[in-house]
Amino acid sequence: xxxxxxxxxxxxxxxxxxxxxxxxxxxxxxxxxxxxxxxxxxxxxxxxxxxxxxxxxxxxxxxxxxxxxxxxxxxxxxxxxxxxxxxxxxxxxxxxxxxxxxxxxxxxxxxxxxxxxxxxxxxxxxxxxxxxxxxxxxxxxxxxxxxxxxxxxxxxxxxxxxxxxxxxxxxxxxxxxxxxxxxxxxxxxxxxxxxxxxxxxxxxxxxxxxxxxxxxxxxxxxxxxxxxxxxxxxxxxxxxxxxxxxxxxxxxxxxxxxxxxxxxxxxxxxxxxxxxxxxx
Amino acid sequence: xxxxxxxxxxxxxxxxxxxxxxxxxxxxxxxxxxxxxxxxxxxxxxxxxxxxxxxxxxxxxxxxxxxxxxxxxxxxxxxxxxxxxxxxxxxxxxxxxxxxxxxxxxxxxxxxxxxxxxxxxxxxxxxxxxxxxxxxxxxxxxxxxxxxxxxxxxxxxxxxxxxxxxxxxxxxxxxxxxxxxxxxxxxxxxxxxxxxxxxxxxxxxxxxxxxxxxxxxxxxxxxxxxxxxxxxxxxxxxxxxxxxxxxxxxxxxxxxxxxxxxxxxxxxxxxxxxxxxxxxxxxxxxxxxxxxxxxxxxxxxxxxxxxxxxxxxxxxxxxxxxxx
Numbered sequence: 001x002x003x004x005x006x007x008x009x010x011x012x013x014x015x016x017x018x019x020x021x022x023x024x025x026x027x028x029x030x031x032x033x034x035x036x037x038x039x040x041x042x043x044x045x046x047x048x049x050x051x052x053x054x055x056x057x058x059x060x061x062x063x064x065x066x067x068x069x070x071x072x073x074x075x076x077x078x079x080x081x082x083x084x085x086x087x088x089x090x091x092x093x094x095x096x097x098x099x100x101x102x103x104x105x106x107x108x109x110x111x112x113x114x115x116x117x118x119x120x121x122x123x124x125x126x127x128x129x130x131x132x133x134x135x136x137x138x139x140x141x142x143x144x145x146x147x148x149x150x151x152x153x154x155x156x157x158x159x160x161x162x163x164x165x166x167x168x169x170x171x172x173x174x175x176x177x178x179x180x181x182x183x184x185x186x187x188x189x190x191x192x193x194x195x196x197x198x199x200x201x202x203x204x205x206x207x208x209x210x211x212x213x214x215x216x217x218x219x220x221x222x223x224x225x226x227x228x229x230x231x232x233x234x235x236x237x238x239x240x241x242x243x244x245x246x247x248x249x250x251x252x253x254x255x256x257x258x259x260x261x262x263x264x265x266x267x268x269x270x271x272x273x274x275x276x277x278x279x280x
Numbered sequence: 281x282x283x284x285x286x287x288x289x290x291x292x293x294x295x296x297x298x299x300x301x302x303x304x305x306x307x308x309x310x311x312x313x314x315x316x317x318x319x320x321x322x323x324x325x326x327x328x329x330x331x332x333x334x335x336x337x338x339x340x341x342x343x344x345x346x347x348x349x350x351x352x353x354x355x356x357x358x359x360x361x362x363x364x365x366x367x368x369x370x371x372x373x374x375x376x377x378x379x380x381x382x383x384x385x386x387x388x389x390x391x392x393x394x395x396x397x398x399x400x401x402x403x404x405x406x407x408x409x410x411x412x413x414x415x416x417x418x419x420x421x422x423x424x425x426x427x428x429x430x431x432x433x434x435x436x437x438x439x440x441x442x443x444x445x446x447x448x449x450x451x452x453x454x455x456x457x458x459x460x461x462x463x464x465x466x467x468x469x470x471x472x473x474x475x476x477x478x479x480x481x482x483x484x485x486x487x488x489x490x491x492x493x494x495x496x497x498x499x500x501x502x503x504x505x506x507x508x509x510x511x512x513x514x515x516x517x518x519x520x521x522x523x524x525x526x527x528x529x530x531x532x533x534x535x536x537x538x539x540x541x542x543x544x545x546x547x548x549x550x551x552x553x554x555x556x557x558x559x560x561x562x563x564x565x566x567x568x569x570x571x572x573x574x575x576x577x578x579x580x581x582x583x584x585x586x587x588x589x590x591x592x593x594x595x596x597x598x599x600x601x602x603x604x
Contacts, residue, residue, distance in 0.1 A: 258346075265349040266356060274345055 193241035207245075211236060211256040218260060218277065224268055231263035232256075304375040304395055307335060323400060332400035333370060337393055347394075354460045355396065357436055365427030367447060367458040370397045401456060406443035408452065409505070410512040414570065416452065417509045422600055423455040424502060429591035431457070432495040437466045439476040441501035443508075466494060477501060479524055480514050484535065485585050487525050489547035496585035499594070503580025510569050510577075525552060532583050533560035540584035572599035 197205055212233055219229040236259045245251040257277050264271045307324035310332075314321045319339035325332050338351050358369040375393040405420065412420070424446060431438055440462040447458045462476050471491040477483070483500035485493055507515040516531075518524030529535070529552075535543045543549055562581060566574040576599045579589040589597070 261346060262352075265347070265352050271349060 193237065197240075207252045208236070208240065211252055214256055215260050222264075222270075222272055224264060228260075228263045228267045231266060232259040235259040235262055302371065302373045304335070304373045304393070306373065307333065307397075309335075334398040334400050335373075336396040336398065338396065340394070350461055351396075353464065357460050357463050357465070361431065361434065361436065361460075363427060363430045364454075365423045365456055366430065367401070367456045368399050370399060372396055398458070401447035401449040401458070402451075403448055404444050405446035405448055405455065405505075408448065409443045409508055412509060414573075417506075417573075418600065419453075420446075420448075420455050421502075421506055421509070422595065424457070424505075425591050425595050427455075427457045428498055428502065429595060431463075432498070432591055435465050436460075436463055437495065438463050438498050440478065441498055441505065442478045442481050443505065446505075479519075479521065480504065480517055482524065483585065484525065484528050484532075484583050485546065487521055487528075488543070488549055488552075493585060495590065496588040499580050499588050499591065500585075502591075502594075503577055506573070506580065507566075507577050510566065510573065528583075531560070531562050531565070532581060535583045543584075570599070572597070572602055575599065 197208065215229050215232045215236075218224075219226070219232075236255055239255060239259070245255065257274065261271070261274050261277055306327055308327055310323040310325060312320060313323050313334065319337040322335045322337070323332065324335045338348070340347070355369065355372070358367070362368075373395045375395070408416075424441075428438065428441075438457060438460065440459060441457070445457065445459040447456050448454065449456075464472065466472070472493065474486045474489055474491055474493075477486065477497065481501035481504045483493075483497050486497060504515050516524060516527045518527050533539065535549075537544055562578055563574060566577065576589075576594060576597045579597075580594065582588045594600075
């Protein structure tokens with residue numbers, strides 16, 4: 001995917017070539033700022049006018065538009081983000097308070113976790129697993145197995161890209177947790193989003209698919225967690241379900257960078273700098 | 281944002297989203313409370329409900345890397361934690377972007393500000409640390425340990441427990457842990473930075489350069505605060521890391537493979553030399569205090585982090601069961 005015009009260029013070139021450094025960073029910034037809030041508190045929405053009025057999209061900049069796809073690719077439901085296609089509010093589960101056991105130590109000997117995984121710890125873990133197994137309803141994915149096993153992801157959509165790659169093993173618990181979060185409406189894209197996307201311009205759909213592919217590519221490049229990619233796509237969908245971006249691709253690119261950078265900040269220990277992300 | 285679709289090629293210009301974050305105009309500022317690394321803190325009042333709140337203004341560092349991830353991490357943790365002894369993050373508000381770049385210059389951009397809204401607490405523990413009655417001390421310690429126990433069960437390390445980060449309200453009846461700016465979720469085999477926790481409350485394993493640590497680092501800080509309550513002065517007021525270590529060893533004895541297996545593998549162990557008294561004499565300085573309290577402090581300030589008492593066991597200690 002020829003994603004950013006700044007590819008293989010040094011950082012100083014990024015600035016000089018675009019000739020609009022402030023525009024670039026500030027649009028990005030507004031996106032990210034909004035998204036932060038949006039993703040963390042109630043559905044906060046950006047005033048899009050905020051950056052629009054300031055900086056109307058300038059079509060004469062040196063952004064290279066995305067190459068037009070030969071045929072509009074349908075939403076492929078093969079990636080984890082798309083499988084679970086909606087949102088991931090992992091961070092909004094409330095945790096129950098643990099009861100404080102006031103019995104003397106010898107009377108709670110077998111239910112207390114030992115610091116180094118003694119018998120009590122093992123037993124507790126086993127019981128927890130059993131409990132989870134009972135609670136989780138396995139989504140009918142991949143033959144409806146108990147474990148998802150290996151989930152296949154398309155690596156990228158560009159020419160010559162590998163068709164599939166193996167992904168980390170995702171247990172049922174993880175997936176159930178992801179799906180469970182979608183009950184929360186404020187953290188999902190609007191209900192009519194998938195329909196609108198499909199019935200809208202094919203370019204939108206393709207741009208989204210390219211963004212998803214780009215996110216997956218970067219995830220692989222930096223060895224990020226799968227959840228990061230998922231979260232990034234979730235942010236993107238949530239934004240797109242409320243906003244319409246201009247068609248020539250510049251905003252979509254910024255959006256993808258923003259979403260990924262945000263998601264990385266949420267989940268990763270090492271976060272690539274935004275400039276590095278833009279250069280990919 | 282219902283309805284009106286923008287024409288292709290333009291952004292959707294509808295101004296505000298439904299039920300978006302409120303703006304900071306919903307609050308009336310009363311006074312500035314303090315200033316931290318990540319920005320200023322104000323006392324404010326909700327104009328609609330009249331509720332008092334603390335607004336923490338997030339400093340956005342020149343926008344190169346967007347939103348600071350420390351703040352993001354703090355918000356994420358605080359949204360997860362829900363306990364009476366942990367500060368509650370009520371909402372996040374933004375200041376409206378009023379000034380638009382009228383001149384149309386490209387390098388001007390008004391970014392607005394972001395505020396975290398916390399519940400308002402009267403003061404912090406630092407003010408009462410040196411003059412509290414024994415019953416108050418017990419009350420504060422119990423709440424502190426409850427909050428910490430909750431964090432630890434949920435795999436969160438606070439990593440900056442000190443007087444200024446423990447807030448008190450309700451006429452000294454309620455203590456809450458605050459400032460999760462250094463907190464992080466932990467795993468058993470993670471490797472973290474060891475430059476956390478204020479020096480006076482930093483445990484020996486961090487001072488010796490360990491990068492794989494667990495809940496016990498918080499317990500050490502709690503032990504230091506507990507001791508400070510009784511002594512009415514800081515227990516280990518070191519000015520440098522070296523001095524801090526020697527102060528600790530002076531009281532707690534010198535660590536060796538016997539009382540702390542694995543200590544000699546820590547990166548900085550080689551650089552320290554035993555000072556003259558290597559016996560543990562922590563109890564000597566507390567000889568005229570409640571024996572249960574001294575027992576508990578003694579178990580919180582064990583050099584070996586794996587032997588240090590857990591928050592759960594500390595709550596079950598005799599100190600909290602006996603009535604004063």
